[in-house]
Amino acid sequence: MSVDATPAAGARRLPPPLDALRRAADRIPPHARLPVAVAAGCEFVLLLWWLAFYPGLMSFDTVTYVWQVTTGHWRSDHSVAYDVLVWLSLQITGGLGALTFLQTVVLAASLGYACHGLRALGVRGRWAVLAPLAVVVIPSTGTFGIFVWKDSAYAIAAVLAFGACAHLAVRRRPATHWWLLAAAMAGLSVFRNNAYPAVVVAGLVLLAAIPRWWRRIAAATLIPTAVALGLNFAVYPAIGIQSPSTSSYYAFNYADIAVAYHRAPQSFRGSDLAVMRQVAPLSHWSGGGANCAWVDPLMAPPFDRPAAERLNSRLLDVWSRVLKKRPDLVISAHLCRGRIAWALPRTDTDIYVQPPAIPADRFGYALPGHPMAGSRWLPALRTDVPSATLHRAGVWAYTAARAPELTWLLWTGSMWSWATYLIVARVMRRRPLRAALALAATTAGLQVAVLVATPAGLFRYMAAPVLLGFLSVPLLAAAHPADRPPAEPVPPRRRAFRGRSAPPRPEEEAAA
Template sequence: MTSVRSSPPRHVPPGASGVPAATKVRALWSRVPSALRLPLAVFLACEACYLLWWAAFYPGLMTIDSVVYVWQVSTDHWRSDHSVLYNSLVWLALNATWDLAALTLLQTLAMSAVLGYACAGLRTLGVRGRWSAPAAVACAAAPPLGSFVVFVWKDVPFTICAVLVFAVAVRLLGRRVQGTWNGRPRRSELLLLCIGLLGVDLFRNNGFPVAVVASLALLLALPGARLLIAGLAAATTSLTLLLALVIYPAAGIEQPSSAFFYNLHYHDLAVTYARTPGQFTPDDLRVMSQVAPLSTWHDAGTNCYASDVFYYNASVNRTAAAELIEPLVQLWWRTLRESPQQVLGARLCRSHIAWAVFPGPADKSARTWVYATSIPADLWGFRAEEIPYRPQLKARPLSSTLHDAADFGRAAFGVPQLEWLFWRGATWCYATYALVALLSRARRCRALLGLVGVPLGMQLTVLAANPVQSFRYMAAPMFIGVLCLSLIPALLDRTSFRERDL
């Protein structure tokens, strides 16, 4: 019998099999549940954009605040003037990976997931994926918002959580519009709402008013869940206050000086003094002069757009400001009673970034502060021995080509004539209000006005307390406004949803 010798198996190069790679991808995609395809596709597309920003600015974009975070957690100088939760994430990234890249990468993943979840929620309002997905990808691709997510900044997770609260609101109100609302949020919706509200509270010290206003908007729009939403808002706010007032001090986390809390009050006095100096008595001027020369008060008061021009002035004695808090605060209250228009005018002027579409004069620091992409070698004045992780605090792009392209993109979007569109959160607040109002009218459901809770809360919070005209303070309404652009085709295409008289 003739033996048959089997030939050895041949090596098949990748992609040379009988089944094309595209067919394999389609087969794999077909296994994804239909309800998950849109959010998954949006997540993957947005993350692809964010990975480009991450690689271009690896390990992440930084400001002086970023260096302060690292200094605090690496030298055991924890303070609660910044977000203790975000400082904890910085500490974890540094100790686990000896770098900050893992933190910024996590931020990109979280924002991509939230954008995908938001698009899935918009579908319940009659917004097709072909409309919402491009809006979400635009958030990730456009330089102002895309590069923002890779900053080492507490405002990034704050913004992610604020957009998450909006996305949950879309989901809840979409169920009411569809007629499937039974008065109770699902467990997943309740969990995500809790995470969003807690993040808004904990990632920014003055974030809890945003959570309160957003919760109030939902509470009015969802009568069946009012008690539950009110309880959740009260619980998250109480936890935030408990941490700040009790737990942080007990854990040895240093609180900022009292003068830091009242620096906006001091600027109110400066603005009033510059405009109506005659209303201040000799005793008032004597107290004020112990903190800074009266010329400093006057000069700082001529610029109502930024409180930092006074508080961080070299001639200001911050030690004396802390010691004289009581008489200065009493003077502020008296000034408010006698000249409320001056104090409220100063507050409205400083919150220009939240309410005005167009920027103010450049010589008054009233243009939008967008921050640069370069990291100075001296780390904004920090000495080398002060920062144990100094080698990690510098730009190390994974691709010089990507870095140059990203820098070019941010510079191109910095054209002054379009600052109102690309960098001003107020523009997108008003766009959101208009689109939500039109949708509410088209769907004959006034409850949809509950979608404006987050941007309205942001505007009111910045009005109450804001130091400078920084883009980051109003980044969340920009994400929300861009997502709401997908409502336009839904408003025009009346066949995309059922008309209900709710």
């Protein structure tokens, strides 16, 4: 008896595009359907933000990137890797929309991957789905992926690292997760010049979480760090990319001097003051030191940068003497600048959030006599949205999220860092699973890197921990192995074999 393959009478046929989409979905392996669906949903929301602010949100740094790559003034004070992406987008498409679109795609895929890792850790599907969607819906994090900023690429790399750590925490052995972790660490290394502490600290936390894989952890963290250092100090200078100025490298030391002089001028010797006067009036040193949270007020005129570079060794001697005599002042200045990494904001100005508008003068670059005046690339540095209604809605949502009362929840990376650690500690105690400590590795690295060196309390420096904090919340609902339904038996605990790794579990072999 033959089987009639024709549709049943009265059955509704889908339109061809939807039918093709259904057939494509049927070809996706069952275990991959949830992360793919989450990635697609996140991409849809990110595209709405992208269209609302097309070609993307911008800042002073954005204009600096474009000026550098279009005039031959390549410098490594910003991320050269991100400058290359800016250059490619301009050369291939004539604008920056392609770059921001690529960022939405990679972020959406990374969020889908992180969702899959949360499910592997026992998080129920609904919560594993809601967390990535919250990341893209909430304006503080959803719009961050469409900024033309090296920090946006840096945050995307952090999300990818979190997803890889989630899979490694449940001892998923396929090499894919290690390669993705290495790719994420490489992104962290090249998209921010001071990210070396972040990668090294993340590696140390991973080593404490899963020590038996120390060789792979070392390869995934130390190799990207070594490559990034080699690029910055050997390759870039060799190909003509200008290194940052000496005054940029040691601006933190100068700021420490200013804070100490403002608070305890009697601690300075006459010879110290003589050196400082050659760089800026003492009233400026004291004025710049009054604001311990920002380096920029000190480095602005009348601070003489060429003089500071010429007298750099003597200024560092002043800094050393202050450190020996009044270490409390230097430590206080450092912790004040790094407050965004460890403390809750005290005032509305402790965390600076970039407005969602591009001024007509392109942050001063397009003024007469300035570097971008008359540049043919100025049209690429403006908002050119396809829908004014969508743009107004995007601006309204972004502006509403900047309400001072919401700063602690939506824009404070330090708070979400500590929250992530508490959540991970609960997972480790609940399951119990020491390897779950790996989930805190990326956040710990990001937090330490900002604490070590940050020039100001800008949201973008601690945006990545906010994204990872949102993704960590569903772990509060992660099921204990004993709570699984009968269809999911609890795997037996394995004894560690001294000197070699334990044999893989049957389900791990099947997953591989």
